[in-house]
Amino acid sequence: MHLEENKPLAPFTTFGIGGPARWYLHATSEEEIVEAVEWAKQQSLPLFVLGGGSNLLVSDAGFPGLVLHIALRGVTAIDDGAYRVYQAAAGEAWDTFVQRAVDDNCAGIECLAGIPGTVGGTPVQNVGAYGQEVASSITRVRAFDLRSHDFVDLPAEDCNFNYRRSRFNSTDRGRFIVTRVDYRLTRAGAPTLRYADLQRTFSSGFSPTLAQVAAGVRRIRVSKGMLLVEGDPDSRSAGSFFKNPIVPADLLSSIAETAGKQPPHFPADLEISSAARVKIPAAWLIEQAGYARGYTLGAAAVSSRHTLALINRGGATAAEILALADRIASAVQDRFGIRLDREPVLVGFDAGPSRPR
Numbered sequence: 583m584h585l586e587e588n589k590p591l592a593p594f595t596t597f598g599i600g601g602p603a604r605w606y607l608h609a610t611s612e613e614e615i616v617e618a619v620e621w622a623k624q625q626s627l628p629l630f631v632l633g634g635g636s637n638l639l640v641s642d643a644g645f646p647g648l649v650l651h652i653a654l655r656g657v658t659a660i661d662d663g664a665y666r667v668y669q670a671a672a673g674e675a676w677d678t679f680v681q682r683a684v685d686d687n688c689a690g691i692e693c694l695a696g697i698p699g700t701v702g703g704t705p706v707q708n709v710g711a712y713g714q715e716v717a718s719s720i721t722r723v724r725a726f727d728l729r730s731h732d733f734v735d736l737p738a739e740d741c742n743f744n745y746r747r748s749r750f751n752s753t754d755r756g757r758f759i760v761t762r763v764d765y766r767l768t769r770a771g772a773p774t775l776r777y778a779d780l781q782r783t784f785s786s787g788f789s790p791t792l793a794q795v796a797a798g799v800r801r802i803r804v805s806k807g808m809l810l811v812e813g814d815p816d817s818r819s820a821g822s823f824f825k826n827p828i829v830p831a832d833l834l835s836s837i838a839e840t841a842g843k844q845p846p847h848f849p850a851d852l853e854i855s856s857a858a859r860v861k862i863p864a865a866w867l868i869e870q871a872g873y874a875r876g877y878t879l880g881a882a883a884v885s886s887r888h889t890l891a892l893i894n895r896g897g898a899t900a901a902e903i904l905a906l907a908d909r910i911a912s913a914v915q916d917r918f919g920i921r922l923d924r925e926p927v928l929v930g931f932d933a934g935p936s937r938p939r
Contacts, residue, residue, distance in 0.1 A: 584608070585605050594632060595636075595638060597638075599639065604627070605627065605648040606651065607648065607649070609650055610654060611654065612761055616726065630649050633673070634698055636821065655673050661769070662766070666766075666769050670764075672760045676709075680796065689768045701763050706760065708747060713775070713776030717748075720738050720741070720763060721737065724736075725759055746825050773795040815894075818896075819885065821891060822925050823892045841870045846863055865888065868889045871913035873909075881894065882899075
């Protein structure tokens with residue numbers, strides 16, 4: 583292992599925020615991961631597993647333990663009848679992998695183009711956008727189990743995927759280090775065009791290719807400041823800061839009465855206690871609670887293009903980002919009685935383990 587001390591973490595994050603890691607390791611093999619985990623255990627140090635840095639907020643004080651940066655590379659493709667199974671190492675850049683699948687004319691993740699981060703983070707959060715989520719294409723996740731100190735291959739049905747959830751960020755948070763993800767994509771399959779924004783991108787009756795859909799998704803993401811573009815301050819964020827809340831459908835009337843207009847909503851594909859549930863865009867709730875695009879608090883701000891993204895205007899601290907997030911969440915709670923759950927992982931705000939992103 584080549585351990586580094588007091589390694590700045592801000593450059594490894596899309597937010598560009600955060601203090602140093604007490605110890606840091608760039609891991610390029612499963613063997614290094616095992617060695618690093620054992621070393622951290624011997625030193626009684628907390629461990630954080632870092633991927634692409636796209637969905638986390640590092641504290642201004644940094645992280646007091648070992649940051650294990652997963653950099654395993656390689657993609658293998660295996661044809662299986664009408665499908666192609668890709669075995670992608672956790673350190674592969676996600677958007678690069680999406681583009682490879684699209685170039686191979688394999689359908690199933692084309693709507694997830696432009697999402698920053700690495701392959702290893704996708705099953706953790708069950709990454710999804712524009713009508714697709716990785717749960718529909720993942721067949722297996724290989725990971726190091728910190729409980730048994732062995733590598734395991736978990737079939738998709740054992741990952742407990744749900745909206746922005748999996749066992750990796752819920753019941754078994756901090757237990758697994760993902761090293762490879764297998765995706766089963768449809769060869770020469772049709773693209774997914776469920777999302778309204780995406781449907782409007784193409785004229786009626788036109789049948790776009792997978793490549794055209796992926797390019798359309800990237801254009802939409804640029805328009806919303808959700809694509810990493812050098813020199814664009816709106817892209818210096820962690821993407822969507824809040825999850826879209828899922829609420830009982832019978833709450834819609836009271837929300838409409840409070841807002842003076844009907845809230846946009848979508849089927850949640852989820853039922854709890856037999857009560858119908860719907861998903862309401864968090865961005866709409868934020869705007870109705872009085873926080874418009876461009877609202878600033880110190881060097882932290884709401885994106886000028888999308889209220890769901892909080893951005894670092896330049897020199898923002900983690901404390902400023904959290905203060906803005908808390909102010910927004912409190913306003914939504916006070917006006918609508920709806921709690922907004924945060925998407926990014928907080929790193930270094932306590933000494934406990936966290937999850938890869």
